[in-house]
Amino acid sequence: MVKLSGRPPAPPAVPDPTLLLTAAVCRLAATIGVRLVVIKGIAADQYGLRPAHISSDVDVLVDHDDHGRLLAELGTRGWHRRPSDPDTDAFPVHSASMYHPEWGADIDVHFRYPGLEAEGGIFEPIWAQRTTMWCGNQPVCIPGLVDAIMIGAVHAIRSRFSRRHREELDFLVRRCSDLDVTLLLERADQLGALAPARPFLERLKPFEAEYDWGEASAEWRLRTEFPEPSQRRAMLWKQAAPRERLTKLRLALFPPASAFVKETTATKLGPAQLAGRYLRRWFRGAKALPQALAVLRASGRRRP
Structure with missing residues (x-):
């Protein structure tokens, strides 16, 4: 057996x-x-x-x-x-x-x-x-x-x-x-x-x-000195010509839908999904704002 x-x-x-x-x-x-x-x-x-x-x-x-x-x-x-x-x-x-x-x-x-x-x-x-x-x-x-x-x-x-x-x-x-x-x-x-x-x-x-x-x-310096997206955007905004700053601010706050689609395997997002991702982006941006402002204040002392 x-x-x-x-x-x-x-x-x-x-x-x-x-x-x-x-x-x-x-x-x-x-x-x-x-x-x-x-x-x-x-x-x-x-x-x-x-x-x-x-x-x-x-x-x-x-x-x-x-x-x-x-x-x-x-x-x-x-x-x-x-x-x-x-x-x-x-x-x-x-x-x-x-x-x-x-x-x-x-x-x-x-x-x-x-x-x-x-x-x-x-x-x-x-x-x-x-x-x-x-x-x-x-x-x-x-x-x-x-x-x-x-x-x-x-x-x-x-x-x-x-x-x-x-x-x-x-x-x-x-x-x-x-x-x-x-x-x-x-x-x-x-x-x-x-x-x-x-x-x-x-x-x-x-x-x-x-x-x-x-x-x-x-x-390379941008990648390694500023790991957070908000820090990078703040530094680039500071370095940009005055006429380019509004464009950079608009892209940071209201990026195209592809900025959110890239995080998924979907080809498109519905209105509710897109709205939710914009809200989360703005919330993360608000939390990161103190760091971004610190980068702007230090930019005069830091090499670009």
Whole structure:
């Protein structure tokens, strides 16, 4: 007689949807002749550059000229582009997030990457030092180790107001403690990341006071010095010409519906839904007003 256990057998493990999606988007890019590099996600995991966790999306980098073509091809396969924030001064566009009703993860298609500010663009230098790994029985191009480190560093620094990203930066510093920092400095210089990645690089080795880090772009300083949207908008309003200030104020208070649609998977919002989101926006803005006013008061003493 067979003795039955009172506990049912464990269900088979469900594959990580981002791994399947990574293989699928790389296959699609190869089919249409688009060069594509998978960044963050499985690349960081492959090199052990971050604590283990399941990614919420698939991040890929393509050449600027191929960006529209890949998005169009994804569109023919049922993928939709999430609207971006219409205030592109406060939220400069660097990628397009694509979602599909039948997939549990987005594809974030980058044509540039904040913190990597090389004048000639970053795709070609990263492509030149790419390597290949296998994912879902599909060859996948990922950045070389040093490039993956630089991407991870500027990503964590950009969001260092978040505890999780501070922990990721600490993890990356420990992971790179035995590496030759000279190689990281040289590559950071080539990718235009010396100034943005400075908080990471300085922790690996003490530098003489006169070391020339260069200067990060105004966009990078805006992203890292003012994490709250109200702070960014206040700073940009202060810097704007008088005739532009009314437009910026109107966009902050009465943005188009796409500013709210981007937070959902819906294609449109009804009048009641839209009204509710405007009210919540104004309420958040009122709570953040003291911080915004503090930014305006300090702007005379702070470098823009």
